[in-house]
Amino acid sequence: MTKAELVAEIAKKSKLSKADAERAINSFVDVAKKTLKKEARLALAGFGTFVVSKRKARKGRNPRTGETIKIKASKVVRFKAGKALKEKL
């Protein structure tokens, strides 16, 4: 399911126009991103938690040329499904 289909479903189920539903989803995603950037954690009760975890810088190797390269420290977003979601599946 893509965002467009999601918009249509939400509009139907919450009796909103598609335009409003789309704006609402965009706002949702927007806040979610900002929260992750700022606080590195986003918990949605009954759904799950997003956590930003840090990866240290490490050395890697280009498998094709055998050349050693440096991989910079980075951050990744991890999602942990909540209990309600896990049980549903």
Place this chain on the structure above:
Amino acid sequence: MALTKEAIINSIYNQVGLSKSQSRIVVEKLLEIIKETLKSGENILISGFGKFEVKEKSARRGRNPQTTEDLQLRARRVVVFKTSGVLRNSINKQS
């Protein structure tokens, strides 16, 4: 911190101009639809944010690390989240 849902509801209220209760309904419905879709085994793609995928795990033998007791882990389904490139870049930018 379960406050994040409230923060999202507030932002929809402020940015989109829906009422508080409508904003709350949208958020709840959104999560509900995502859950139902995943339950049906279908993946969800939210462009600019990420993708939720359902993965089938087959049964395997496990062990309770605390009691070292052997146990059978049933076949089950799990949700995997893949971060979109856009989000990954934006998170790594100001570090």
